[in-house]
Amino acid sequence: LAYQDPVRGVIGAATLAVRVDDFSYGYRSLNFTFGTLDATTPIPAKYAASWDSSLALTKFRMLCAPDIDWLSIDEATGTVRYDRPGSLVHPPSDLSATCQVRARHSDDPGNVSTTSFVTRLVRLWSGGRYLASPVRATQNEG
Secondary structure, eight states, rough: OOOOTTTEEEEEEOOOOOOOSSSEEEEEEEEEEEETOOSSSSSSSSEEEEETTTTTEEEEEEEEOOOSSSSSEEETTEEEEEEEOTTTTOSSSOOOOEEEEEETTTTTEEEEEEEEEEEEEEOOOOOOOOOOOOOOOOOOOO
16 A cells, blocks of 8 residues: 655555576676777677576577577587677668577576577767769859
8 A cells, every 4th residue: 555755755565576597797788889990800709608606507509599609609608708709890671689598407407598689780880971073152143
């Protein structure tokens, strides 16, 4: 039951249910950021999975939609990393994807934990310019 307190506002009790995944990458969006157009490695270049030490997770697998070729996963540790040689001068066709990672519990192979995230390739722009011919204007007086 809530009531209005003249000093503190509305006061009452509430129950909050929070869903927590068994493992996580720490962010809902894993952004791989390139500081310059010709940079070959993003910062960060990888994201490590973390989980409670009481869990024994193995055999990490990742599925992304759309399917992207620039992100890979380490099957043993769950670490996801940018895995595309070269710069973003010629970027891949898909710059973002929604991914789901699953891992098996080694003590109970039928038990599977999952987490999901969005991943993006981000390119920072420090400036820009247009290459165009100079414009010439004249005014008729007469």
